[in-house]
Amino acid sequence: MDIDRANMKTTREFWDSNPCGVHTDFEAQKNQRYAMEPWLPGQLERLASGHRSILEVGCGQGVDSIVICRSMQAGGTYVGIDYSGASIGVASANATRFEADLPVVPSYRVGDAENLPFGDATFDAVYSMGVIHHTADPAKAVSEVHRVLKDGGKAYILLYRRPSLKVGAAKGLRVVQQGVDSLLGTERSIYKALRKRGSHSRLFGTMFLECFGVPYMYWYNRSEIERLFAGFSSVSLKIFGPNFGRLSGGGEGETRFGYFWWVEATR
Ligand SMILES: C[S@@+](CC[C@H](N)C(=O)[O-])C[C@H]1O[C@@H](n2cnc3c(N)ncnc32)[C@H](O)[C@@H]1O
Secondary structure: OOOOOOOHHHHHHHHHHOOOOOOOOHHHHHHHHHHHOOOHHHHHHHHHHOOOEEEEEOOOOOHHHHHHHHHOOOOOEEEEEEOOHHHHHHHHHHHHOOHHHOOOOOEEEEOEOOEOOOOOOOEEEEEEEOOHHHOOOHHHHHHHHHHHEEEEEEEEEEEEEOOOHHHHHHHHHHHHHHHHHHHHOOOOHHHHHHHHOOOOEOOOEOHHHHHHHOOOOOOEOHHHHHHHOOOOOEEEEEEEOOOOHHHHOOOOOEOOOOOEEEEEEEO
């Protein structure tokens, strides 16, 4: 299948204008993020403590990188890459505030998930949250994760789940926007209107802008995920989701209402 990468330029422009999480202040970002995903810090501590070299693909503004580096053993390495230079700028600036207290000092660089700027078999682990479903060719990105992992290395990848309420609603809203666009002869009309109003929510961050503004938004059912990760020697899948209080079952995040697949795959 021919992959249309034409919208990767718009992808970069989108995330440069709307870095994930909106706030550039680290504490505000962290509070917003972990209020939405209270299960995440525990999962990050678990994955970080088990590996000596970790690559994060699509680190955004780097909130998770600080939790990861805090949980790694001294002497390890962490590298975060992101397609958005603006996000990498914020991540680097934020990290300088914490470096002195971290066992592992994070490093960041601009890079493309579909063409990772690292040699084969470089990392013990690769973590990526909410990124690979936003790139033009997710299968290429997954093959790159596989390539840069050492034998026996682990990938921890979060991808949008099909069906799920949140992503289904977003897909529906995107169809509405397409309708408005074709009526008015415009392009991403609702996104542009939201941007004009400076519209982002304290609670939901860039979620609505993302819904209308990102060029690529894939979602996957179980067998599609299994096909995507077929090159790995083993794959386990869990479903994670937002904090709906008691409904989500104790804040651990595993829930049948979840919109993320938590994929753990061993090379
Ligand atoms: C929803 S944000 C997630 C950021 C971060 N992982 C988090 O959870 O806060 C998606 C991120 O993916 C990045 N991204 C999109 N396509 C990418 C690609 N091909 N390579 C690297 N990063 C990419 C964007 O720049 C953006 O920072």
